Amino acid sequence: MMKSFKLQVLLITLLMYAPSSVAVLNCTGSDVPSLVNALQPVFNLSSIRPVTNASNPVTVDLIFTLTAILGVDEKSQVLKTYIWRELTWKNEFSVWDPDKCGTEWIAVPRTLLWEPDIVINEFMEKNTAPPVPYIYLHFDGDIYDSQPIRVVSSCSLDIYLFPFDIQNCTFTFNSYIHVMDEIQLLLSGTGDEMTEASKMVISTMGEWSLNKITANRAEIDTVEGNIYVELQCHISIRRHPTTYVVNLLLPSCFLIAVDLFSFMLPPKKIDRSLFKMTLVLGYTVFLLNTNQMLPITGDTVPLINVFLSMCLVMMVATLVESIFVTNLLHGSADYPPAPRWFRDFVFQVLGRLVRISTKSIERDNTVIQNPNAQEMSDSSPVVTKNDISEEKETLNENKSVQVLRKINRDLKAIHLQVEKKLKRNLSSQEWIYIALIIDRLLFFFYILFISVSFITILIIWVVSYSKA
Ligand SMILES: *[C@@H]1O[C@H](CO)[C@@H](O)[C@H](O)[C@H]1NC(C)=O
Ligand SMILES: *[C@@H]1O[C@H](CO)[C@@H](O)[C@H](O)[C@H]1NC(C)=O
Ligand SMILES: *[C@@H]1O[C@H](CO)[C@@H](O)[C@H](O)[C@H]1NC(C)=O
Ligand SMILES: *[C@@H]1O[C@H](CO)[C@@H](O)[C@H](O)[C@H]1NC(C)=O
Ligand SMILES: *[C@@H]1O[C@H](CO)[C@@H](O)[C@H](O)[C@H]1NC(C)=O
Numbered sequence: 001m002m003k004s005f006k007l008q009v010l011l012i013t014l015l016m017y018a019p020s021s022v023a024v025l026n027c028t029g030s031d032v033p034s035l036v037n038a039l040q041p042v043f044n045l046s047s048i049r050p051v052t053n054a055s056n057p058v059t060v061d062l063i064f065t066l067t068a069i070l071g072v073d074e075k076s077q078v079l080k081t082y083i084w085r086e087l088t089w090k091n092e093f094s095v096w097d098p099d100k101c102g103t104e105w106i107a108v109p110r111t112l113l114w115e116p117d118i119v120i121n122e123f124m125e126k127n128t129a130p131p132v133p134y135i136y137l138h139f140d141g142d143i144y145d146s147q148p149i150r151v152v153s154s155c156s157l158d159i160y161l162f163p164f165d166i167q168n169c170t171f172t173f174n175s176y177i178h179v180m181d182e183i184q185l186l187l188s189g190t191g192d193e194m195t196e197a198s199k200m201v202i203s204t205m206g207e208w209s210l211n212k213i214t215a216n217r218a219e220i221d222t223v224e225g226n227i228y229v230e231l232q233c234h235i236s237i238r239r240h241p242t243t244y245v246v247n248l249l250l251p252s253c254f255l256i257a258v259d260l261f262s263f264m265l266p267p268k269k270i271d272r273s274l275f276k277m278t279l280v281l282g283y284t285v286f287l288l289n290t291n292q293m294l295p296i297t298g299d300t301v302p303l304i305n306v307f308l309s310m311c312l313v314m315m316v317a318t319l320v321e322s323i324f325v326t327n328l329l330h331g332s333a334d335y336p337p338a339p340r341w342f343r344d345f346v347f348q349v350l351g352r353l354v355r356i357s358t359k360s361i362e363r364d365n366t367v368i369q370n371p372n373a374q375e376m377s378d379s380s381p382v383v384t385k386n387d388i389s390e391e392k393e394t395l396n397e398n399k400s401v402q403v404l405r406k407i408n409r410d411l412k413a414i415h416l417q418v419e420k421k422l423k424r425n426l427s428s429q430e431w432i433y434i435a436l437i438i439d440r441l442l443f444f445f446y447i448l449f450i451s452v453s454f455i456t457i458l459i460i461w462v463v464s465y466s467k468a
Contacts, residue, residue: 030102332431
């Protein structure tokens with residue numbers, strides 16, 4: 001229906017170019033065999049351009065409809081599409097009188113008539129679409145030729161914004177050897193008409209949707225002074241990103257979120273690094289699995305690869321951080337005390353920054369520097385000396401006092417032990433607090449870095465996606 005309508009439009013436009021003086025074929029009867037008979041001399045002329053005066057050009061009108069987008073191959077930079085190419089031109093030898101010959105139209109094998117050598121310059125492979133062996137012949141000499149073509153065309157693909165990319169590929173139609181004086185190539189429709197027609201018939205699109213077709217005609221001067229005509233059709237297609245968002249971006253975001261939440265695990269009680277190691281392992285397996293979804297190219301690195309690598313790098317970085325913190329928490333008993341300036345800086349500046357109070361450490365300090373305890377420890381050697389002398393002198397002393405003295409001695413020994421342990425504990429405690437403060441600080445940095453980079457990438461994607 002649509003095609004026949006278009007055909008009529010084409011023919012009407014063609015009639016305007018029709019030269020006035022052409023030889024009319026003589027039919028012997030008004031049936032098809034006599035018409036074919038009359039057409040025999042025309043068929044014998046199939047190898048030459050169908051013009052009576054060689055200085056007249058053949059006007060070829062071209063229009064095409066995109067019927068399928070089969071896909072793109074990022075690695076070899078090709079676009080695979082399926083198009084219907086419609087050509088109309090005038091054969092000045094095959095004009096007959098429909099009243100005398102009985103028919104206005106006849107379909108003849110295309111090998112019997114001359115055809116323009118219109119090619120797509122970007123063609124990379126042989127046309128594998130089923131051949132259409134017939135072309136239509138109109139009584140006034142117009143020839144209508146429609147052919148499906150499976151176009152594998154080279155196209156410079158820009159996949160930086162993958163999977164939110166829009167590709168702009170060009171089909172350049174021209175006659176391979178004829179110059180403008182011989183074949184005058186014209187577009188018989190605007191880009192918008194082609195877009196509309198294509199959107200109506202397009203079936204297979206895969207992950208692509210047709211955005212727009214724009215077309216223009218260019219005349220190119222050669223060094224020999226000839227002019228070649230080119231019809232440049234720019235096909236803009238847009239990728240459907242849903243598959244990639246669901247299969248690549250969302251899982252990565254979830255894993256990063258889990259990694260973030262793992263900072264809530266109490267570092268003193270649970271070894272976070274084991275948990276994070278599992279996450280990194282899981283993410284690596286995920287990346288291996290989804291690797292074939294990503295486009296492979298030589299030069300540009302798509303933003304999504306940067307995103308995925310960044311997720312992995314962040315996970316590894318937090319794993320290293322957890323190992324560091326775990327080391328400080330569990331291995332700090334053997335460390336020498338932290339340098340005073342460092343401790344002060346961490347406690348006073350960073351501690352306040354991340355709102356971890358160091359009061360409990362100060363309390364520990366006060367236990368040690370308790371005046372009573374100090375007194376006790378100071379007096380202890382004296383007491384011991386007294387104790388020995390008295391023991392020697394008064395053996396018959398009251399038993400209960402003796403018992404009390406013994407208890408006092410034992411208590412002092414215990415106190416000394418506890419004090420030594422506490423001192424060691426204090427340095428360890430300081431390291432633990434330093435670890436906690438650094439952990440919290442790095443967590444904040446981590447959140448800051450992740451949000452800034454994610455928002456940047458998101459903005460680039462959103463802006464580029466809404467632009468076209
Ligand atoms: C057709 O016949 C007319 C005379 O009837 C003749 O003048 C003309 O040349 C013929 N045309 C062709 C193509 O043979
Ligand atoms: C067409 O060419 C063939 C030979 O290729 C010849 O036998 C035939 O007579 C020609 N027909 C006409 C109408 O000239
Ligand atoms: C052929 O066409 C050219 C220009 O269109 C004209 O000058 C010339 O006279 C024509 N020749 C004949 C034989 O009609
Ligand atoms: C595609 O690129 C060509 C130039 O290479 C440009 O003229 C045309 O406007 C572009 N089309 C779209 C839809 O961006
Ligand atoms: C010895 O202990 C008894 C009670 O067991 C007590 O009455 C007495 O006063 C004590 N003697 C001295 C010298 O403290």
